[in-house]
Amino acid sequence: MCGIFGIFGHPEAANLTYLGLHALQHRGQESAGIVSTDGSQLYAHRDMGHVAEVFSEEDLQRLPGHAAIGHVRYSTAGGSHVRNAQPFAVDYARGSIAVSHNGNLTNARELRERLEARGSIFVSNSDTEVIVHMIAASTQRAVQDRISETMAQTRGAYSLAFLTEQSLVAVRDPHGFRPLCIGEVDVPDSSEKAVLVASEGTSFDLVGARFVRELHPGEMITVDRKGTRFAQALEPDENRLCIFEYVYFARPDSVINGRSVYSVRKAFGAKLAEEHPANFDVAIPVPDSGVPAALGYAERSGVPFEMGLIRSHYVGRTFIEPQQTIRHFGVRLKFNTVESHIRGKRVVVVDDSIVRGTTIRKIVAMIRNAGASEVHVRISSPPTQWPCYYGIDTPTRSELIASSHTIDEIRRYVGADSLGYLSPEGMLEVVGSEPHPSQACDGYCDACFTGNYSVPFDDSVPPRRLRLVGF
Amino acid sequence: MCGIFGIFGHPEAANLTYLGLHALQHRGQESAGIVSTDGSQLYAHRDMGHVAEVFSEEDLQRLPGHAAIGHVRYSTAGGSHVRNAQPFAVDYARGSIAVSHNGNLTNARELRERLEARGSIFVSNSDTEVIVHMIAASTQRAVQDRISETMAQTRGAYSLAFLTEQSLVAVRDPHGFRPLCIGEVDVPDSSEKAVLVASEGTSFDLVGARFVRELHPGEMITVDRKGTRFAQALEPDENRLCIFEYVYFARPDSVINGRSVYSVRKAFGAKLAEEHPANFDVAIPVPDSGVPAALGYAERSGVPFEMGLIRSHYVGRTFIEPQQTIRHFGVRLKFNTVESHIRGKRVVVVDDSIVRGTTIRKIVAMIRNAGASEVHVRISSPPTQWPCYYGIDTPTRSELIASSHTIDEIRRYVGADSLGYLSPEGMLEVVGSEPHPSQACDGYCDACFTGNYSVPFDDSVPPRRLRLVGF
Amino acid sequence: MCGIFGIFGHPEAANLTYLGLHALQHRGQESAGIVSTDGSQLYAHRDMGHVAEVFSEEDLQRLPGHAAIGHVRYSTAGGSHVRNAQPFAVDYARGSIAVSHNGNLTNARELRERLEARGSIFVSNSDTEVIVHMIAASTQRAVQDRISETMAQTRGAYSLAFLTEQSLVAVRDPHGFRPLCIGEVDVPDSSEKAVLVASEGTSFDLVGARFVRELHPGEMITVDRKGTRFAQALEPDENRLCIFEYVYFARPDSVINGRSVYSVRKAFGAKLAEEHPANFDVAIPVPDSGVPAALGYAERSGVPFEMGLIRSHYVGRTFIEPQQTIRHFGVRLKFNTVESHIRGKRVVVVDDSIVRGTTIRKIVAMIRNAGASEVHVRISSPPTQWPCYYGIDTPTRSELIASSHTIDEIRRYVGADSLGYLSPEGMLEVVGSEPHPSQACDGYCDACFTGNYSVPFDDSVPPRRLRLVGF
C-alpha cells in the first residue's frame, strides 16, 4: 500500500503535492518524498517518516517548479530504508525521470534477472527500479512510448506517476487493481488550470482542486506545456479493482470507482446485519475503521449504536512496553471501554476484518471485563484467507487465522458468543449490483477472500543480497 | 489543564507512572515528567513533548524506586519552557520534595511578593514554585502539616501530588475544582497493594489498577511504609467541580464525580435536542469531542446519526501552511466531509463549545460546499463568555465571541441556518438532578458560562522579568 | 574550571558574548549559556554542549539588549545536567539577577544549611545557587552592597559576573584565586566604549576589544548607564593566583597576572632542563599542552625539538571502543608517533603534568615501539599530590599517583629511563622572581603540589538528594 500524487502547471507544485501527500498519509507512514521540476532539472527530497516530519519549509523551498510528483510508502517488513523511499529518480540517456509507484509486479524477479543478465545494476530491492531500468533500456524515443513498451512486459498491479523535465505521465495497469484519479485546479492569478493525479480524490479536496474522473484500466494521461492527452496504453484486461480499498484502505470520505467508501462500508454493515442478525442491546465499532459498518449494522438492526470503545491517538511508534504483565496491555494502549454503555448489555462489536485474531481477542476480553453479558463479533468482510500479491503487505498464509481455522474455531479463539463474517456474495452484491455510471472498473479483485488470483505470480523469494542496515 | 499521576508501593513505580501519564495525555501535550524515589533520593526526568517522546527505555531505567509522581502539562502561551515542566523538584531543609500540580492559584501574585520580600528567589513563573517555597518555609515539622499550612494560605483551584523520600501525599482544594481519584493495584508476586492517585480514573484501567473513590474537596491522602491515611486537611468549601471536565476535558471513558463522561455528554445532546429541536435529515458530530452529544441529539430526535466529518489524526505540530490561499485550508487539514451523506440534506452539526467561532465557521462552509441544503449548529454547552481563573488556559474575554455577540450575531458569523446552545439550567439538570451516591462534589463551577466566580482572583498581570528563551 | 564573560554598553552584546565564550571554550566544554538584558528584562539561553552547538542564529536573536554575561562549564563527574548550566538566573524582590561563576566556595555546605534552615529551596547542587540566595536575602538595598555582604560571608575561590536589568557587576575573591580581566571596545557608529570582563584577555582579541587590566583581588567593577566604577569590595587577603593556570588551564596566547602564558611555559621547560638535564637526541612534546615547555627544554639543552607525536583533533565524545584488545588503544586514538624522528634516538618527552599516570605510560610505550633507544620523561610542574578545593575538578587524593608513590616508583610505572619533575622552587622562581609591573596578585596558590592550603575547607560530602537524571 502506497499513495501517489502528481501535479502539472501550478506555480506551487511542490507545496500542493505536500498537502496532497498529507491527505494520503493513511496509505503509507514509513517514508515520504517529492520530486519537482522547473523544466530543466528534477529536484528530489525523500526521507523516512510522516509527511509533516519529512518536509521542513526550507525543504519545500528547495523544490522549485511548476510540476511535481510525490509518494507515501507503507511500512513493510524487509525494505524499511531511506533508499527505498520514493519517488525513485534517475538520470538516463534522455534526461531525468522520476516515478511514484503504487502496486506490485508479479514478474519482477524474472524482469530483474533479465536486466541483470544484460549488465544492469540495482541499488534497491524495489519493483520500481525494474520499471525505470526498462524505460531507460527501451528503444522507443518518446517517454510515453517507452512507458507503454515497459507496461506491455510487466505483469501485476500498478498505478504509476512519472515526472520528466517536460511532462507528467500517469498510467494504471490494465486490470485497474489500484485506483488513480484525475483532478484539476485553477491557477491563481491566471486563467489556466493545473492537472492533478492522485490515488484518492479526497486529496483533491485539501488543495482546493476538483475531481474530474478516474483513469481507466490501461489508460495513460500525459500533461505537458502543450496540454493534456489521454491514450489507451494497453487494452484493458479483466477489470479487478482491489475490493479491500472499500473494506479498509481508502479514507471513508473518498469516492472509489464511483462509490462513496463510507456508504459502501455502511452497506456492508447493513448486509452483515441481514446475513448474521443477533439479539443484542448495543452495537459498537472498533474505531476508526469499523465505525461506518457498525452504523449500518445498528441501523439495519434497529438497535442503538454507541462509541463504546475509545481509541487513543497518542500511541506512537516509540512506545515502550513495561516489563510487568498487565492484562490485555497492548490493546489497552490503543483502546479503552466506556463501561457505562457496556455493563449488563448484550454487545455486538463490529470490525472490518480479522488478520491474526490477536487484537479482536483482546478487545472481546476487554468488553467482557467491562461487564457485557454477551459479546457477538461481526466482521464486515469475508474471512481473509489468502495473501495478496498485488501490492498489499499481508502476512503469509500460515499467519492468517482464517486460512487454517473454521469460523467456529476462530469464534472460540477470540472468545465471542457468536461470530459472523460478511459473505463474498453479499460483499459483491453491495458493490456490484448495478454498474455505477462513473465507475472505471466493472469487476473486483477478491483474491484475499477467495484465492481467485486473476494474474499469475512468482512467489519464490528472490535472493536479497545487499542489506542497507543504516543509511 | 494538566494531568497528574502518582503511585506508592510498587516495584515498577516509574513504569506505571509512564503508562498512567500516557492515558492522561489528552490533558496536556506540551511537556511531561516523572520523579521517582527509592527511599533515599528523588530521581527526576522532564522534557518538552508527548510522554512517548520524553521517555526512552533508558530514561525509565534511571528512575528507580517504589514510588513516583508524574505530570503532563498543557501548552500555554507564555510559559512554554522545559524549566516549567513538572514535577517541580527541590532540596530543602527536610530533604527533597517534588510536586505535580493541576490548577491555578488566584492569590499567587500576592503570595509570591510576600515570599520575595523575605528573600526568596524564583527560577520559574509557575504557581507551583510558590507552593514549594511555602512548604519549605513552614515552621511545621511533618510534611503533611507543612502542606496543610500552605493550603490554608492559598486560594484557587488545585489538585496536587507530592513525593518525598518517604511518602506520597495528595490533596484536593476545598472547592474540589479539579478531579483527583484514588486507585489500587496488586503488587506482582506479593500480597501487597500499591496505592495510586490520578486526575482521571481511566488511567487506572491501563495499568491494571482498580478505581477506589474520588478524593473529597479539602481531603489529603498520605501513603508511606506505614500504610495509607486520609485526613480532612481543610474543611470543604462550597463544592464546585469544573463542569468543563464533562463538556470537553475528560476522556469519554472516564467517570468523574460518579458519572460517566460519555453518558453525561450524550445526555447533554439529548437535552439540547429538547431545547433546540430542528427539522433535519442527519446529525453529524465534529469529531472526536462532539460524538457523544451528537449521538444523544440524534437519538432523542429520532433522526439518523452519521460520521459526516472525517478527522485526520496526522496533523502534527510542525505542519507547514502553504503560501497559496486555499479556502477553509486550516480546517481542511484536520477535517473533511463525506459528501454522499451530506449532499441535498438538512444537516445538524453538533460540537461541544464555541470559543472564537473561526473553526465552526469553516466547518459550516465545508458542509455547505458538500451540498447540504441547510446547516444547523447545536452546541452541547452554554455560550462561553468568561475566562477561567481556575486552571484552564482560555482566551481573554475579548477573544470569546459569545462575550460580545448575541446568539443571532454568532449564527450569522458562523453562517448557520440556526444555532442553539444548551442552557445553563439544562446542563446543570443533567449533572445535578439527583446526587450520585459516589459523587465527591455536590456543586459545579460554571463560571465560564455564567461569570459566577466562587473564588475571587487577582487578574493584574504580574511582571514577567526573567525570560527563558531557550533552555 | 569554567570561563566567564560579560559586556555592557554594546548593541550586539549577546553576539560578542557568544564569540567571547568561543574563545574561552578550552575552560569548559560541558555546557554554555548567555543571559542578556535590554534594560527591562533578562533573557536566558543555556544548554549542554559546545558554544557552537548550544547557540543557533535564532537563539542569539532572541537574546536582545546592550548587556550580557556568559558562561562555559567544565564537565564534572556528578553534576552534569542542563539545570546546572550557567548563568544561573532568578527573579527576586528587586527584579532579576543572573550570575556566571568560576570557582568554588569552601564553606558552601555550611551556608546552604543555614539557608535551608530559614526555608530556602534549592533546584541545583551548585555553589552558585547559594550565592544568589544570599544576595536575595541580603537586607542591603543596592545590588553592589548585597554582593559585598555576600562576599563577606563566603570563603574560597571565585570570580563572578552578575547581570541585572540595569548593570553589570563583576568581582574577584580577596585571594585572587581565579583570574578576571577588564577590557573595552569601541561601539560601532558611536563615540562610546563598551566595557568587558572575561576570565582570559585572549577572548578580547576575538571580539576586537582591548585588554585594560586585571581586576585586583577583592575588587568590584560596576558598569551601568552612569558609567564604570571600581570599588574594593573586600580587603585583599594573602594573594594566591592559581599557578595551574600557567601550567595547563589558560590558553598559551593569554596574559595572566602580567605574564605571557606561553613564555612562562617555555621558561618552565628551560628551568626543567637545568634541574633535570639528559643525554638525548630529540625533545618532543605531548601536544598541544606540552609544546611550549618542550620548546624551552630543547632550546636550553641545545638539542633539536621535533613534533614527534601527532595529535588527532577528530576524537569526539561519542567514540566507540572496539571489543578487541589493541595495544595502547585509547591513547592511539588521540596520538601517533612520527617514527622517522624517533627510531634509534634518545628521546625526551615533555608534558605539563601527570595525574594518574596512565596516559604518559601508554605514550612512553608508543615511543619505544617506534624505535626509541631511550625514553626520558620530563614534567614541567611538580608532582600533583593534593586535590584542589578552589574550583578545579581534580581526582581524589588516592587517584593521584604522586600522592602515594615516589618519583622512582612513578618512573617504573610509566616505563621511562628517567623521570624529572620541575621543583616547586623552580616553578615559583619563574613566575615570582621579580614582580611584574602589571600583575594583580603577588603570590600563587600551589596547594595541589604542596598541600599548602591557604583557605580552610569542608571536604565532607554533602548529601546529594535530588538527582536530575534527564532534563
Next chain:
Amino acid sequence: MCGIFGIFGHPEAANLTYLGLHALQHRGQESAGIVSTDGSQLYAHRDMGHVAEVFSEEDLQRLPGHAAIGHVRYSTAGGSHVRNAQPFAVDYARGSIAVSHNGNLTNARELRERLEARGSIFVSNSDTEVIVHMIAASTQRAVQDRISETMAQTRGAYSLAFLTEQSLVAVRDPHGFRPLCIGEVDVPDSSEKAVLVASEGTSFDLVGARFVRELHPGEMITVDRKGTRFAQALEPDENRLCIFEYVYFARPDSVINGRSVYSVRKAFGAKLAEEHPANFDVAIPVPDSGVPAALGYAERSGVPFEMGLIRSHYVGRTFIEPQQTIRHFGVRLKFNTVESHIRGKRVVVVDDSIVRGTTIRKIVAMIRNAGASEVHVRISSPPTQWPCYYGIDTPTRSELIASSHTIDEIRRYVGADSLGYLSPEGMLEVVGSEPHPSQACDGYCDACFTGNYSVPFDDSVPPRRLRLVGF
C-alpha cells in the same frame, strides 16, 4: 580527496574499518561509510558527517562478517548528499559488489554517455557509479577480470577497494596518482593473519596492524578464502604520485612512497631556507600543516622556532558569524597570536601553500597587529597555478591567486615584507634525488604547480540534471 580502507579475514572487520577510517578522517569529513560481508550478503551503512557521528555501536553490530571496506569523503561543492556517500554498493548479475574510490576519472563523461546510450540509469553524479556499471556490463566472468577490463577503459587517477561476498580486491591506477598501502594484522586466538589496504599506512598503527608495502601502479591485490594474490592488472604508465600528498594531504606521521611525510615537509622547509633566506628573529608556522616546514626552515636558518600562532580546535561547521564588522574576524576564530614572542621581532611565517591568499593576508595583518617589526612569508611549495583533474577539489584557475599574479603582486596583496615560494626544482630535489628502496612510484605529478598534465582530461561541465536537495 578521500580515504579508503579495507580488511579481509578478521572477525571484527567492521570495527577495525571504523578505526581505520577514524585514522583517515583528515582525508574527508563530509561523509563516511562501511560495507561488510559475512560471505553470503553485503551489509551497508553510510551517512553524512564524521566517522564518530556516522556510526553508533548498534550500527557497527549490524555490520557482521570477516571482511569490510570503508570510505571517508571530502566536502565538495556540488555533490554534498548522502546518496553520494560511499562505499557505493549494488546488486548485479553475479551478486553484490561495493566500491570505495579515491580519485577522479578524466573520461567519466564520455564513459557515462556511452553507458546511457545503451540504457543505463544513474542515481548519483559520481565517477564511482560509472565504474560499477562497467564492471556489471563486462563480459568477463571473474570479478578481477571485470575490474581489469574496466580499468583498461578508464583514464585518470584512482585507488579502489572492492568488496564482494567472496573477496576483497584493490587496485591502483597505472600512474599511481593516489597512494594505496597493504598491511597485515594477527587475528586474535588464531594463527591466521588478516590483510588490510588503506590510503595511508598510519591507519594501520591504530588497529595494531603492520605496514607491508605500497601497491604498485597498475597492480591489483585479491584476498579471499584461498589466500592473497597479486597481479599486474595494467602495465604501469609514467609514474606520477601526487606530490601534494607530501605538501598538505597526508598525515605527518604517514610514510608515502617510502618517505616520512614529516621528514619531507621538514626538508621542504630547509630547502626553502636555502632558496629564500631572510634576516629574522623568529620563525613561526601556520598550524598545524605548516609546523614541520617551519621547523626545517628555522633549523636550517639557525634561528628560533616558536608556536607564535595558536590554533583553536573548537571551530565547528555551524559557527555563526556576527553581523558586526570585526577586523580579521574569520581567521581570528581559528588563530590567535602569542604577542610576547612577536612584538618587536622580525617574523618569518611559514605555510604549506597559498590558494586564494585571503587567509594568509589576514594572518600577516594579525602578526603586524601583535607588534612584529617585519613579516616575511615563506611557502613550502611552488605557486599553485593550475587546477587538479586527478581527484582534488581545487578552485577554478581564476580563483587561484598565483595563476594571474606575479610573486610581487601576491606579496603586496598579502601585505608581507617579502614572500618566497619553494621552487619546483627544489621540491623535486627533496623527494626525488635518490630513489628510495621501498618506493612504488619513480615520478611525481606536479601539475598544480607546473600545468604539466600527464593524462588528458575533459573539463567540459556535464549537465547535472537530477538534484538531490534533501535525502
